[in-house]
Amino acid sequence: MMATTATAPIAFIDLAAQRERLGDRIDSAIKRVLDHGAFIMGPEVAELESALADYCGVKHSVTCASGTDALLMVLLARGIGPGDAVIVPSFTFAATAEVVALLGATPVFVDVEFDTANLAVNKLDAALQAARAAGVTPRAVIAVDLFGQPADYEEIEAFCAEHELFLVADAAQSFGASWRDRRVGSIGDVACTSFFPAKPLGCYGDGGAIFTDDDELATVLRSLRVHGQGSNKYDNVRVGINGRLDTIQAAVLLEKLAIFDDELRSRERVAARYRDGLKGVVDVLALRPDRTSAWAQFTITCDARDEVAATLQAAGVPTAIYYPVPLHWQPAYAGFPLASDGLPASEELAGHVLSLPMHPYLLEDVQDRVIQALAGALR
Numbered sequence: 001m002m003a004t005t006a007t008a009p010i011a012f013i014d015l016a017a018q019r020e021r022l023g024d025r026i027d028s029a030i031k032r033v034l035d036h037g038a039f040i041m042g043p044e045v046a047e048l049e050s051a052l053a054d055y056c057g058v059k060h061s062v063t064c065a066s067g068t069d070a071l072l073m074v075l076l077a078r079g080i081g082p083g084d085a086v087i088v089p090s091f092t093f094a095a096t097a098e099v100v101a102l103l104g105a106t107p108v109f110v111d112v113e114f115d116t117a118n119l120a121v122n123k124l125d126a127a128l129q130a131a132r133a134a135g136v137t138p139r140a141v142i143a144v145d146l147f148g149q150p151a152d153y154e155e156i157e158a159f160c161a162e163h164e165l166f167l168v169a170d171a172a173q174s175f176g177a178s179w180r181d182r183r184v185g186s187i188g189d190v191a192c193t194s195f196f197p198a199k200p201l202g203c204y205g206d207g208g209a210i211f212t213d214d215d216e217l218a219t220v221l222r223s224l225r226v227h228g229q230g231s232n233k234y235d236n237v238r239v240g241i242n243g244r245l246d247t248i249q250a251a252v253l254l255e256k257l258a259i260f261d262d263e264l265r266s267r268e269r270v271a272a273r274y275r276d277g278l279k280g281v282v283d284v285l286a287l288r289p290d291r292t293s294a295w296a297q298f299t300i301t302c303d304a305r306d307e308v309a310a311t312l313q314a315a316g317v318p319t320a321i322y323y324p325v326p327l328h329w330q331p332a333y334a335g336f337p338l339a340s341d342g343l344p345a346s347e348e349l350a351g352h353v354l355s356l357p358m359h360p361y362l363l364e365d366v367q368d369r370v371i372q373a374l375a376g377a378l379r
């Protein structure tokens with residue numbers, strides 16, 4: 001339920017408000033699946049894949065069980081493994097680097113830009129050198145569109161072309177955003193997204209998708225998600241995974257996709273209002289003029305961040321810290337190469353970022369409470 005009174009707690013992400021709008025349609029969609037009973041690879045999966053491919057303007061969309069599986073399947077399809085390096089930002093969700101390490105390849109951590117928190121293109125050369133110094137062969141770059149804003153693809157594409165690196169867009173947070181005249185999904189050699197419930201387009205469980213114009217890659221991905229199957233289920237032509245999206249989740253996503261553009265416009269309105277209301281109050285992450293964001297998060301940076309968060313919490317305003325520790329400082333990833341001595345922007349951001357309540361159903365008076373509470377906390 002939407003909080004409208006001056007003291008009611010505010011939702012960080014309000015899935016109940018969306019459910020109020022779409023509930024009946026989603027319930028009917030789920031019931032149709034319960035009735036036809038094709039829970040695995042039922043007709044809704046193919047229907048969703050064609051709707052998603054159209055939405056992004058790409059030839060192929062391959063749905064899968066999660067955003068993590070999307071990344072994993074792409075690296076598997078490229079044959080990435082021991083001896084290979086994949087350049088990834090350190091300031092991201094663990095899955096971006098996890099899939100690289102899981103395959104026995106080496107994630108090479110590169111810094112991000114302080115003002116957008118996206119990949120720092122001018123540090124990519126140092127990442128190549130770090131890979132070579134570690135004795136591994138650079139094969140790919142995974143660019144993350146953090147908080148919903150596409151990375152700097154002009155420079156990243158040029159760099160990847162020059163060095164024959166495969167470009168994967170980790171668009172888990174940016175589905176629906178655009179860069180120039182291209183929709184996320186059509187950027188990079190391949191793009192991966194997530195339908196985790198809290199992402200801009202979320203289902204009611206785990207889910208993900210991969211987008212590409214490459215016919216051969218799409219065929220391999222479709223095989224990989226069903227145990228590397230060939231011409232039939234018991235023909236295994238490669239080592240794969242069980243990576244399918246459930247039919248019920250596809251049915252939910254079809255209903256949510258139908259209102260997604262409207263929700264994106266609402267997110268943009270909320271973000272624009274935050275930017276106006278917070279001018280002179282606190283620094284917000286930058287949005288580059290040649291792109292739009294899907295506004296998975298609205299993120300500010302401030303000193304004494306933890307005290308500010310506690311003051312907001314006391315005023316009934318929830319916040320979240322994405323991400324409190326850069327990956328190169330995590331115990332699981334501490335041994336991997338860094339593009340330079342320390343990654344100062346990643347380290348600095350981890351200590352200063354704070355994400356505010358953000359969803360398409362955030363009412364203006366509730367948003368004003370957030371802005372006022374923040375102004376009070378920073379006084």
Ligand SMILES: *Cc1c(COP(=O)(O)O)cnc(C)c1O
Nearest residue numbers: 066067068093095096172194196
């Ligand atoms: C959420 C997320 C993922 C993983 O998606 P799951 O569906 O949760 O597996 C990968 N990368 C980034 C940047 C994410 O935010």
